[in-house]
Amino acid sequence: MSRILLSQVKSSINEQRPKVNTSRTLLLHDNAGPYKARATTQSLRELGIQVLPHPAYSPDLASCDFWLFPILKDRLAGRKFDRIQDLAKAVNSELRTIPEEEYQGVFRKWQIRLKRCIESLGEYFEGL
Incomplete structure (x- = not known):
């Protein structure tokens, strides 16, 4: 499921910003369990999406x-x-x-x- 959703996100970026090189796409999300799940992180790697490290939870940054x-x-x-x-x-x-x-x-x-x-x-x- 995560791979399908991530593919849709990448396709959406390509449609909305055709001049953006999605191979250099960076993703910032918090440290919630679903984002850190093996299936999600593996799909991100396969799609070539680099995840920026997120600091420990802080409402000032969310x-x-x-x-x-x-x-x-x-x-x-x-x-x-x-x-x-x-x-x-x-x-x-x-x-x-x-x-x-x-x-x-x-x-x-x-x-x-x-x-x-x-x-x-x-x-x-x-x-x-």
């Missing part, structure tokens, strides 16, 4: 934790969902309303946070 989840929690607060499909539909709808510039801005902030992490040698730091 864009979903420091940006996306708070937005979604705020927008969906007080709403009840009887079915998981209804929740998924609401989340997808909210994600589509976030302007592209906000996603780009959070990526820039993420880069700053990574730099701060490197400068602090992985120690705790406050503020951005």
